[in-house]
Amino acid sequence: MTERDVIARLIDVSIGFPANDGAVDTVVDRLSLTIRAGERIGLIGASGSGKSLTALSLLGLVPPPGVIVGGSVEIQGTDILSDSVSNQERLRGGTIGMVFQEAEAALNPVMTIGAHLEEMIRRHRPTETGRWRRIAVDLLEKVDLEPIRTLKSHPHRLSGGQRQRALLAIALAGDPDLIIADEPTSSLDVLTQARMLGLLDNLCRERALALLLISHDLGVVSSLVDRVVVMLAGAIVEEAQTQDLLEAPLHPYSESLVTSARQTGSSKTHPMGHPKSQSGCAFARHCPRREPECEQNLPDLIVLNGGGAVRCPIVAAEVDQ
Numbered sequence: 001m002t003e004r005d006v007i008a009r010l011i012d013v014s015i016g017f018p019a020n021d022g023a024v025d026t027v028v029d030r031l032s033l034t035i036r037a038g039e040r041i042g043l044i045g046a047s048g049s050g051k052s053l054t055a056l057s058l059l060g061l062v063p064p065p066g067v068i069v070g071g072s073v074e075i076q077g078t079d080i081l082s083d084s085v086s087n088q089e090r091l092r093g094g095t096i097g098m099v100f101q102e103a104e105a106a107l108n109p110v111m112t113i114g115a116h117l118e119e120m121i122r123r124h125r126p127t128e129t130g131r132w133r134r135i136a137v138d139l140l141e142k143v144d145l146e147p148i149r150t151l152k153s154h155p156h157r158l159s160g161g162q163r164q165r166a167l168l169a170i171a172l173a174g175d176p177d178l179i180i181a182d183e184p185t186s187s188l189d190v191l192t193q194a195r196m197l198g199l200l201d202n203l204c205r206e207r208a209l210a211l212l213l214i215s216h217d218l219g220v221v222s223s224l225v226d227r228v229v230v231m232l233a234g235a236i237v238e239e240a241q242t243q244d245l246l247e248a249p250l251h252p253y254s255e256s257l258v259t260s261a262r263q264t265g266s267s268k269t270h271p272m273g274h275p276k277s278q279s280g281c282a283f284a285r286h287c288p289r290r291e292p293e294c295e296q297n298l299p300d301l302i303v304l305n306g307g308g309a310v311r312c313p314i315v316a317a318e319v320d321q
């Protein structure tokens with residue numbers, strides 16, 4: 001892979017919120033992530049671990065009063081944090097299509113689905129504006145929505161599953177290279193969930209799209225992605241090929257997720273606190289392998305000789321022996 005294959009890259013990104021004492025509470029801590037063309041990555045972690053903010057930072061959309069306090073965000077080689085707002089907008093939608101966690105909030109309630117699609121096509125594919133309707137109908141068919149009725153519908157007229165699929169069609173309308181899907185199925189029933197995941201899978205394959213699939217449930221993402229990134233309390237604790245993670249998770253936190261996925265078919269994560277609320281390893285209080293030094297300093301993310309990375313010096317030393 002060359003640098004040209006890189007679609008998006010976060011380098012040591014930290015995100016914080018102002019605290020009462022005038023300081024900043026860090027909620028994402030020096031996070032680095034590279035997404036290459038056609039690659040499918042699962043971002044897993046408990047609710048509150050920083051997954052959505054990480055995804056939003058890729059689009060330069062961290063909601064105020066949240067702020068990116070360190071690091072850089074590159075989209076196709078451009079540092080978007082120092083770039084003009086108009087270029088950020090071009091990259092957002094044109095390079096990266098986002099399916100937001102809250103489909104209802106992501107859509108404008110007074111605009112029809114057709115108007116949303118038309119706007120995306122006008123903005124990101126201006127030469128094709130004249131045939132926006134044809135493109136929109138094709139996209140709605142692709143996501144299994146009845147096109148003519150859906151074009152005229154306002155978001156509140158659609159069911160939760162239909163809204164998620166409409167959001168996916170809108171994300172695809174900008175002809176992006178990367179789709180970020182943030183918990184795209186968490187509000188859906190099991191059957192509707194499976195349908196949405198099947199659609200994502202097919203569309204990514206057909207269009208050779210890269211995918212960043214975010215979930216608090218390892219069971220949901222593992223069948224769709226090549227690589228899994230596990231987050232805990234604002235930091236990456238393990239990165240591994242999906243198969244390796246499922247067969248031999250390294251970080252004790254990943255191990256607990258895999259064990260519960262094996263037992264129940266689903267590994268729902270539980271909130272674990274934030275980077276600032278403890279000084280040492282964020283998993284120390286729950287870790288069966290804890291040593292006294294684990295509670296002193298946050299361990300580094302250690303890149304392993306055989307590929308992958310783990311934020312635990314004890315496990316890393318065993319693996320790289």
Ligand SMILES: Nc1ncnc2c1ncn2[C@@H]1O[C@H](COP(=O)(O)OP(=O)(O)O)[C@@H](O)[C@H]1O
Pocket residue numbers: 017027045046047048049050051052053054064065066
């Ligand atoms: N508006 C906000 N004000 C203060 N803290 C926030 C705000 N939004 C998010 N956070 C903090 O950032 C953390 C990470 O949020 P988020 O990225 O949404 O987590 P996830 O998507 O993994 O559930 C949350 O646990 C919360 O503490």
Ligand code: SF4
Pocket residue numbers: 251252253281282283284285287288289290291294299311312313314315
């Ligand atoms: S650093 Fe210590 S507490 Fe943290 S995962 Fe490793 S062994 Fe467990």
Ligand SMILES: [Mg+2]
Pocket residue numbers: 051052053101182183
């Ligand atoms: Mg979230």
